[in-house]
Amino acid sequence: MPPVAESTLGVKADFPIFKRRFSGRELIYLDSGATAQKPQVVIDAQAEHLRNHNANVHRGVYALAQEADAAYDEARRRVAAFVGGDPRTTIFTKNVTEAINLLAYSWGRANVGPGDAVLITQMEHHANLVPWQVLCRERGAELRYLEVDERGELSLEQLDAELARGDVKLVAFAHVSNVLGTINPVAEITARARAAGAVSIVDGAQAVPQMPVDLAALGADFYAWTGHKAVGPTGIGVLHGSEALLERMEPFLTGGDMIASVDFQSVSWNELPYKFEAGTPPIAEAVGLAAAVDYLDGLGMDRVRTHERSLTAYMLERLAEVPGLRVVGPPEAERRGGLASFTVEGIHPHDVAELVDRGGVCIRAGHHCAQPLMRCLGVGATARASVGVYNEPSDIDALVQALQAGREIFEL
Ligand SMILES: Cc1ncc(COP(=O)(O)O)c(C=O)c1O
Numbered sequence: 292m293p294p295v296a297e298s299t300l301g302v303k304a305d306f307p308i309f310k311r312r313f314s315g316r317e318l319i320y321l322d323s324g325a326t327a328q329k330p331q332v333v334i335d336a337q338a339e340h341l342r343n344h345n346a347n348v349h350r351g352v353y354a355l356a357q358e359a360d361a362a363y364d365e366a367r368r369r370v371a372a373f374v375g376g377d378p379r380t381t382i383f384t385k386n387v388t389e390a391i392n393l394l395a396y397s398w399g400r401a402n403v404g405p406g407d408a409v410l411i412t413q414m415e416h417h418a419n420l421v422p423w424q425v426l427c428r429e430r431g432a433e434l435r436y437l438e439v440d441e442r443g444e445l446s447l448e449q450l451d452a453e454l455a456r457g458d459v460k461l462v463a464f465a466h467v468s469n470v471l472g473t474i475n476p477v478a479e480i481t482a483r484a485r486a487a488g489a490v491s492i493v494d495g496a497q498a499v500p501q502m503p504v505d506l507a508a509l510g511a512d513f514y515a516w517t518g519h520k521a522v523g524p525t526g527i528g529v530l531h532g533s534e535a536l537l538e539r540m541e542p543f544l545t546g547g548d549m550i551a552s553v554d555f556q557s558v559s560w561n562e563l564p565y566k567f568e569a570g571t572p573p574i575a576e577a578v579g580l581a582a583a584v585d586y587l588d589g590l591g592m593d594r595v596r597t598h599e600r601s602l603t604a605y606m607l608e609r610l611a612e613v614p615g616l617r618v619v620g621p622p623e624a625e626r627r628g629g630l631a632s633f634t635v636e637g638i639h640p641h642d643v644a645e646l647v648d649r650g651g652v653c654i655r656a657g658h659h660c661a662q663p664l665m666r667c668l669g670v671g672a673t674a675r676a677s678v679g680v681y682n683e684p685s686d687i688d689a690l691v692q693a694l695q696a697g698r699e700i701f702e703l
Contacts, residue, residue, distance in 0.1 A: 298598060298601040298602045298605055298683070298684050299598070299683045299684065300590060300594065300595070300598050300680055300681075302330075302590065302680055302681055303681045303683065305330040305331060305332070305586075305681070306328045306329065306330050306331070306681050307331055307334070308320075308328050308329070309328070309681065313651055314651075316650075316651035317651060318651065318653070319650075319651050319652040319653065319686045319689045319690070320653050320679070320681075320682070320686075321652060321653060321654050321676040321677060321678060321682065321686060321687075321690060322653045322654055322655050322675075322676075322677060323500070323520070323629070323677050323678060323679030323682075324469055324497060324520070324629075324630045324655065324659075324675060324677030325520075325655050325677070326519045326520060326525070327500060327519065327520050327521065327522045327523075327679050327680075328522070328679065328681060329522055329523070329524070329579075329583075330522055330583075330586050332582050332585075332586050333522060333523060333524065333579050333582045333583045333586065334579075335582075336578055336579055336581070336582035337524060337575050337576070337578055337579035337582070340362055340574070340575045340578040340579075341575050344358045344359055344362055345359065345574075345575070346358070346359040347359065347571055347574075348360050348363045348571075348572065348574055349548055349565070359574060362574070362577075362578050363572070363574050363577055363578070364378075365581065366577035366578050366580065366581035367381055367383065367564070367577065369581040369584055369585060370529060370577070370580055370581055370584055371531070373499075373504075373584035373587070373588065374495075374499065374504045374505065374506050374514070374516075374531065375504075375505045375506045375507050375508075376506050376514075376531040377531075377534070378564070379534065379563050379564060380531060380532050380533070380534050380537055380563060380564065381529060381530075381531050381564060382529070382530040382531075382532070382537075382563075382564045382567045382568060383527055383528070383529060383564075383568060383572050383573060383577055384515075384527075384528040384529070384530055384567075385526060385527070385528055385573070386517045386518075386519070386525075386526070386527070386528035387418055387494060387495075387496045387515045387516055387517035387528045387529075388418040388517075388528070389528055390515035390516075390517075390528050390529065390530035391418055391419055391422050391463075391492070391494065391515055392422050392543070393530060393543040393567060394422075394492055394513055394515075394530070395422035395423060395425070395426045396543050397540040397541055397542065397543045397567075398461075398490070398513075398536065398540050399422075399423075399426040399430075399461070400426065400429075400430065401540065401541065402460060402461075402490070403426060403427070403430050403432045403460050403461065404430050404431065404432060405430065405431035405432065406431075406432070406458060407430075407432040407433070407458055407459075407460045408432060408433045408434070408435050408453075408456070408458045408459045408460065409423045409426065409427055409432060409433070409434050409435070409459070409460060409461045409463065410435050410436075410437065410450075410453050410454075410459045410461065410462045410463070410489070411423055411434065411435075411436060411437070411462075411463045411464060412436060412437040412438075412439065412445055412464045412465070412475075413436050413437065413438055413439045413663060413664055413667050414439050414443070414445075414464075414465060414468040414470065414471055414473065414661065414664050415463070415464065415465060415494070415661065415663075415664075416465065416469050416494065416496070416659075416660050416661055417660040417661065417662070418494065418496070418660065419463055419464070419465060419492075419494040420663065423461075423463060432460075433458070435453060435459075436663075437449055437450055437453065437464070438667075439471070439473075439664065439667055442620075442621050442622070443468070443471035443472070443473045443619060443620035443621050444473055444621060444626075445464070445473075445475060445476075445480075447476070447479060447480070447483070450462075450480060450483055451483065454483060454484065454486075454487035454489065455487075457487075459484075459487060459489045460489055460490065461489055461490050461491075461492065462480060462481075462484040462489050462490070462491050462492070463491070463492040463493075463494070464480060464492075464493060464494070465493070465494045465495075465496070465497065465498075466493050466494065466495045466497065466498035466504075466509075466514075467495075467497035467498040467501075467502075467627075467628040468497070468620070468628075468661075468664075469496065469497050469630070469659055469660070469661065470619070470620070470632050470659045470661045470664055470665075470668075470673065470675070471619055471620030471621070471627070471632065471664075472603070472620045472621065472627030472628045472629075472630045472631065472632070473620055473621055473626065473627060473628075474498075474502075474626060474627060474628060477493055477509045477510075477511065478508060478509055478510055481493070481509060481510040481511045481512075482510055485510070485512075490512045490513070490536070491510075491511045491512050491513070492511065492512065492513040492514075492515070493509065493511040493513070493514045493515070494515055494516075495514050495515060495516040496515075496516055496517045496520055497520065497628055497630075498516070498628065499516040499520075499521050500520045500521040500522065500587075500679070501595055501596060501599045501628055501629050501679075502592060502595070502596040502599075502628070503592040503593055503596065504592075506531055512532065512533045512536055513530065513531065513532045513533070513536070514530075514531045514532075515528065515529065515530045515531070516528065516529050517529075518576065518579075518580040518583065521580070521583055521584065521587065522583045522586060522587065522679070522680070523576075523579055523580035523582075523583030523584070524573075524575075524576040524579040524580060524583075525576075526573050526576045527573040527576035527577060527579075527580050529580075530567070534563065537563055537564075537566075537567070538563065541560075542560060542566050542567060542569065543567060543569075544567075544569035544570070545558075545569055546569040546570050547569065547570055547571075548561070548565060548568060548569060548570060548571070548572070549561050549565055549566050549567065549568060549569040587680070590680060595680055598680065599628065599629035599678055599680075600624050600625065600629075601624070602629060602678045602682055602683075602684065602687065603624040603627060603628070603629050603630070603631065603678065604624035605684050605687055606631050606676065606678070606687045606690075607622070607624060607631060609687050609688065609690075609691045610631060610633060610691065610694075612691060613635065613691060613694045613695060613698070614636075614698070614703070615635050615636030615637060615698075615703065616633050616634070616635050616636075616694070617633060617634050617635075617636075618631050618632070618633045619632050619633065619634075619668055619670075619673060620632065629677060629678040629679070630675055630676065630677035630678065631675070631676050631677075632659070632673040632674070632675040633673060633674055633675075633676075634670055634673055634674070635674070635694065635697075635698070636703075637698075637701060637703045638697065638698070638701050638703070639672070640656040640657070640672040640673050640674040641656045641657070641672065642697075642701075643656060643674040643694070643697065644656035644674055646693065646694075646696070646697030646700060646701075647674075647690060647693035647694060647697060649693070649696075649697075650689060650690075650692060650693030650696060651689065651693075652686075652689050652690050652693045654674055654675060654676045654677075654690065655674070655675045655677070656672060656673070656674045656675070657672050658671070658672055659673070659675060676690055
């Protein structure tokens with residue numbers, strides 16, 4: 292494990308929320324897996340756009356409207372470049388949930404039918420599970436799951452066996468699990484899916500904020516993520532897709548902006564990516580997200596990953612000091628993203644979250660939108676601490692101290 296001193300990027304001061312006090316205490320925020328805090332540059336970029344450049348896009352000929360157009364296009368270019376994507380195949384959605392629903396409707400309803408199977412995993416967030424369940428029910432297809440083993444990992448042998456059945460049309464899975472922290476072998480899975488003639492969809496919600504993502508190297512047909520977890524604004528998600536597949540797909544939502552021409556009884560679709568962006572898009576949010584990815588780029592995603600890995604290693608080491616505490620997911624920080632979900636014997640996870648809140652520490656408790664996974668783990672809920680670029684080892688110390696104090700309150 293790298294020395295603790297390396298586990299800080301020293302950027303807390305970039306995030307104004309950390310100036311706040313709660314009952315006189317500093318904010319110790321360990322819930323970035325739910326949403327990340329925002330640096331001043333993101334807040335400023337969005338405010339500056341609204342203050343000086345606000346107009347609708349793709350409609351006006353006047354100078355202000357053209358500024359808004361340019362800002363929106365430039366935002367798409369920067370967001371696409373952040374993960375090595377092409378702006379033409381980078382679609383802005385409301386969040387990753389909407390991106391996956393777009394795929395379930397536009398790709399799924401046209402390509403999945405009776406006798407087909409959709410393969411997902413037991414570790415999926417509901418966002419990458421419910422749309423496939425609904426699709427399969429509606430289309431008479433089978434929804435099958437790759438199992439999660441006791442280490443919180445998937446098995447490539449099971450994947451091979453499933454694909455060998457010859458009926459899998461789609462493999463959809465998380466890059467990084469929001470509960471187990473597991474980093475899945477994306478390139479291996481997408482290569483196997485492609486060889487078997489299946490389309491691959493990756494939910495990158497937890498990966499993009501904390502590690503370098505290179506779409507070409509990952510080889511997925513579709514890759515989706517969400518702005519607010521990547522120090523960007525809420526209300527914007529991103530879908531990257533294969534041009535050939537996107538071209539063949541029908542739109543998800545219809546209305547303004549996504550058309551080429553409309554007559555009383557007929558319509559033709561706009562070109563990519565606009566075909567999938569019906570109505571006024573999240574313009575100021577796109578500008579904010581571009582500032583967010585610029586900020587992360589400025590830190591360097593390799594450094595961000597190193598930081599989160601060493602902080603996670605430190606977190607695992609310190610959490611092991613708490614009697615009765617069990618962490619789920621891979622034991623090695625190397626194999627996981629920046630989070631630890633855990634149970635504490637004798638204390639319900641919701642009580643754990645409330646007890647540590649008394650120490651000024653924000654963590655999440657519940658099923659983390661992964662109820663089927665909770666059943667596999669044999670628990671109803673877990674507590675989850677997740678780190679971001681601004682966290683420091685002292686935040687983990689505060690969590691462990693608060694957990695120890697909580698055990699005393701429960702007389703454990
Ligand atoms: C792995 C994963 N997928 C999907 C989502 C859903 O994100 P959003 O609510 O921004 O659509 C989350 C959010 O917690 C997540 O962690």
